[in-house]
Amino acid sequence: MIKAEHISKTFQNVKALDDVSFQISKGEIVCLIGPSGSGKSTLCRCINGLEIPDSGNIYIEGKQIDYTDQKQAAEARSKTGFVFQHFNLFPHMSVMDNMILAPMKTLHMSREEAITKARELLSRVGLADKEEAYPKKLSGGQKQRVAIARSLMMNPQIMLFDEPTSALDPEMVMEVLEVMKQLAFEGMTMVVVTHEMGFAKEIASRIVFLEEGKIIEENTPDLFFSQPQTKRAQDFLKKVLY
Amino acid sequence: MDIQEYFGKCLEIASNPENYKTLLIGAVYSLIVASIAWVMGIVLGIIGASLKLNKNKFLRFLGNCYVELIRGTPMLLQILFFYLIMPTLITLITGNAFRVNKFVVGTIAIGINSGAYSTELIRSGIIGIDAGQWEAAMSLNLSHWDMMRYVILPQAFKQVVPPMVSEYITLIKDSSLLSTIGAVELLYSAQIMGANYYNYLFPLMMAGVFYLVMTFVISSIAKKVERRLAESD
Ligand SMILES: Nc1ncnc2c1ncn2[C@@H]1O[C@H](COP(=O)(O)OP(=O)(O)OP(=O)(O)O)[C@@H](O)[C@H]1O
Numbered sequence: 285m286i287k288a289e290h291i292s293k294t295f296q297n298v299k300a301l302d303d304v305s306f307q308i309s310k311g312e313i314v315c316l317i318g319p320s321g322s323g324k325s326t327l328c329r330c331i332n333g334l335e336i337p338d339s340g341n342i343y344i345e346g347k348q349i350d351y352t353d354q355k356q357a358a359e360a361r362s363k364t365g366f367v368f369q370h371f372n373l374f375p376h377m378s379v380m381d382n383m384i385l386a387p388m389k390t391l392h393m394s395r396e397e398a399i400t401k402a403r404e405l406l407s408r409v410g411l412a413d414k415e416e417a418y419p420k421k422l423s424g425g426q427k428q429r430v431a432i433a434r435s436l437m438m439n440p441q442i443m444l445f446d447e448p449t450s451a452l453d454p455e456m457v458m459e460v461l462e463v464m465k466q467l468a469f470e471g472m473t474m475v476v477v478t479h480e481m482g483f484a485k486e487i488a489s490r491i492v493f494l495e496e497g498k499i500i501e502e503n504t505p506d507l508f509f510s511q512p513q514t515k516r517a518q519d520f521l522k523k524v525l526y
Numbered sequence: 527m528d529i530q531e532y533f534g535k536c537l538e539i540a541s542n543p544e545n546y547k548t549l550l551i552g553a554v555y556s557l558i559v560a561s562i563a564w565v566m567g568i569v570l571g572i573i574g575a576s577l578k579l580n581k582n583k584f585l586r587f588l589g590n591c592y593v594e595l596i597r598g599t600p601m602l603l604q605i606l607f608f609y610l611i612m613p614t615l616i617t618l619i620t621g622n623a624f625r626v627n628k629f630v631v632g633t634i635a636i637g638i639n640s641g642a643y644s645t646e647l648i649r650s651g652i653i654g655i656d657a658g659q660w661e662a663a664m665s666l667n668l669s670h671w672d673m674m675r676y677v678i679l680p681q682a683f684k685q686v687v688p689p690m691v692s693e694y695i696t697l698i699k700d701s702s703l704l705s706t707i708g709a710v711e712l713l714y715s716a717q718i719m720g721a722n723y724y725n726y727l728f729p730l731m732m733a734g735v736f737y738l739v740m741t742f743v744i745s746s747i748a749k750k751v752e753r754r755l756a757e758s759d
Pocket residue numbers: 295296298299300318319320321322323324325326327
């Protein structure tokens with residue numbers, strides 16, 4: 285469904301991605317894990333065109349995407365949803381307005397239609413009573429659930445999550461993971477950058493381990509966690525699992 | 527003339543209601559000049575900021591030229607340019623005598639000047655918006671225009687209100703520069719009055735009071751508005 289071939293990206297003199305190839309097919313849930321600075325975010329962001337790779341190609345449903353071309357970028361983004369570590373809700377809009385802005389402007393949904401859909405999604409993430417609230421009145425976990433619902437408003441076929449729970453207080457992590465699990469069970473295709481190893485083990489169909497801009501190891505969660513093949517993955521797991 | 531006479535003259539001026547009326551009319555002119563120039567400056571500021579933030583190198587260059595040219599030269603010189611040089615040039619080019627209204631050219635000059643400062647205010651308001659807001663709007667596939675219109679500008683606007691109010695207050699004071707080209711705004715009314723009575727103490731001090739009242743009222747209103755805006759955050 286999405287294929288990235290030989291992606292490289294350098295910031296100033298940091299090689300964030302070094303000839304990375306990656307693909308994901310429909311219904312798959314891929315968790316990207318790896319130490320800080322290994323290029324997980326950059327990979328996610330390249331898939332959505334938030335970063336433009338220096339070299340390499342990205343294909344969505346077999347079609348090569350040039351993100352510097354506005355039309356192609358828009359078409360590609362209409363298929364992907366992105367959830368950010370810091371939620372990035374629009375602070376000057378109520379939850380409802382956050383939800384309906386893009387569908388109305390971009391998908392030309394009518395207001396009523398958008399509101400109906402927004403209510404449905406808000407209740408799915410357990411926030412039916414918050415549509416009038418402004419983001420600053422919500423807890424971190426609530427904000428992230430709104431952000432997920434806001435992405436879903438655009439009917440994405442694949443969801444990209446960049447550390448969706450890393451900015452949350454520990455007691456709020458579960459509620460967001462629950463929403464993501466629910467999405468996974470409904471068959472959503474997902475790329476998830478996460479440090480929540482338990483979550484990755486439970487829902488991933490595949491683990492991709494990155495370090496220093498390279499994919500070091502790629503395996504099913506069972507095998508990856510029980511018998512990591514590379515020294516680097518072993519060291520990493522030792523650190524994060526004590 | 528001794529000091530008693532000097533203050534006696536003051537009382538004479540102060541006891542004539544006509545004099546207050548004259549100054550009040552001057553103050554109204556000052557306020558009108560400042561208000562029109564301010565609005566003009568905001569419009570130019572939006573244009574200037576979109577030039578300076580443009581992808582196109584040439585447009586960015588134009589924006590920079592505007593800002594640097596205006597901010598690097600005295601406002602008085604700019605006013606004199608529009609009053610003394612521009613009409614002559616137009617007359618020479620078209621062959622028809624081109625006469626200007628002092629208030630009109632003065633207001634245009636101040637407006638163009640204010641536009642350069644507003645450009646910088648608006649530009650920094652826009653680039654001050656968290657990158658995550660742009661990215662979220664982009665990932666939701668909003669068009670560039672919708673992104674600016676619904677996400678970026680409303681947030682930038684809130685940040686820009688306080689410095690814009692200071693700009694307005696600055697303009698009320700700067701409008702006094704039009705006295706040098708003989709536009710009868712508040713300061714020049716006071717000067718004329720002083721010249722008539724051979725005593726400047728009361729007219730100039732009273733003009734100062736009028737400026738103070740105007741700037742004070744505006745900043746009080748602005749504080750209320752800002753508080754309101756902060757609440758809706
Ligand atoms: N916009 C940027 N400008 C400069 N350097 C950047 C930028 N984005 C990423 N980098 C650098 O690229 C490397 C990879 O960053 P990336 O954010 O992809 O890592 P990550 O795996 O997501 O790390 P983390 O777990 O800390 O989020 C890092 O060294 C980072 O400092």
